[in-house]
Amino acid sequence: METRYVCDFSRYGDAAPIPRLNFIQTESYERFLQQNVEPSKRKNQGLEALLRETFPIESYDGNLRLEYVDYELDEPRYRPDECRELGLTYGMPLRIRVRLHRKDKEEVSEERIYLGEIPKMIGGGEFIVNGSERVIVSQLHRSPGVDFVKEQVEGDRALHTCRIIPERGSWIEINVTKKDLLAVRIDQSSKIPATTFLRAMDEKYGTDEAIIRAFYPVKTVRPRDLKPEMWAAAPVIDPDTGEELVRAGCQIGEALTKIRESSIRQVEVIENVADPIILNTMAEEQEAVRSHEGALMKIYARLRPGNPVQLDKARKLFQEKFFDETRYRLGRVGRFRLNRKLDQNVPESVMVLRPDDVVNAMRYLLKLRAGEGQVDDIDHLGNRRLRTIDELAADELRKGF
DSSP states (O other): OOOOOOOOOOSSOOSSOOOOTTHHHHHHHHHHHOTTSOGGGOOSSHHHHHHHHHOOEEOTTSSEEEEEEEEEEOOOSSOHHHHHHHTOOOEEEEEEEEEEEETTEEEEEEEEEEEEEEEOOBTTTBEEETTEEEOOOOEEEEOSEEEEEEEEEETTEEEEEEEEEOSBSOOEEEEEOTTSOEEEEETTOOOEEHHHHHHHHOGGGOSHHHHHHHHSOOEEEOGGGOOTTOEESSOEEOTTTOOEEEOTTSBOGGGHHHHHHSSOOOEEEESOOSOTHHHHHHHHSOGGGSSHHHHHHHHHHHHSTTSOOOHHHHHHHHHHHHSOTTTOBOHHHHHHHHHHHHTOOOOTTOOSOOHHHHHHHHHHHHHHHTTOSOOOOTTSGGGEEEEOHHHHHHHHHHHHO
16 A cells, blocks of 8 residues: 655644643533532532532421431443433432431431433533433623613713623612602512612611712811802701701801701701712602611512511512622622722622712712713623533533422
8 A cells, every 4th residue: 555645735733732722621620510620629610619508407397307428429321322322311419418407306318319310411502401411501691790881972972871780690780760869670670769779788888878978078167268150068956946947968058047047056968969879869759768688678578579568578679680699799700890980999809789889870870970980891802701511511400409
């Protein structure tokens, strides 16, 4: 047999070696399973994170508690060729080790439970499901975090919108309305004043004075230095009669004469208001929601229309919706983008929404209205990310649990 020699007449070789094209598929599935890692050394990600999130499971009366210890993956029962011929799924039996605690007994029962089979990836990143080869396609979606966009222009002023998008949980949309107010929508629900949502987030923002101090510089002046165009940062109350002369967030206006005639020695005011949108929003609030408890009940009535409003239920709903990591999770990417956009230094381990995140997002909206800052392009690839197999598989398993 004649031997042929290949002559290469090219001047340059390959600039870079051809990469493994199935790298994303195989690496992400390995992160999900952590099959070759000892149970005690597994990271809190993938299947391990899902099981830790699901357990412990407690009975309604609290007498029984089922705790998760670890899991193991056994070898497949059939070979890939046998699964193709018999129309089976090529998978590994999944068993988890759990402990059962009972209040009336000191004895702790420990047992391994068979949950089902986890498909095993073969060769080029595919699976054998019911005898056919299948692949999981990674998804390109909007990245968690915060985005600022310009919705439309009314006359000479733009209407800006802020969206806080979590990895898992409810979307929060803060937008500027045509009436020059700030409104919040939770999962496409009806609009509520942004200051009402802020009051519900934290008890320290339950008063008008606290909200005003968060957005405007406050100055203390004597009555003789007051001007009608100044805004009251706190209620102006006559110490002799107890009458409220000016409400917090309102202009001094015609009450200037009464203030000077009273025995008031100093007044906290906002001297220059460049953008009164926060003050306008507060003025639209009803008297019943101008407190932390009232705001919670108002939001509960919007999210659960028809249900009787109770403070305990409202507090529990708000806690689960935004402060429970199992139901609301920004993710590391979401926290990173929030920190970068809002110039914060919050640890990436903080996955839930903080009241300061909402305050800083509203401050950035005010900056955009003043011509500072930049809006985001939601179609830019920098604002999108790839959802790989580990995330997609965890979402599907979470539905089952």
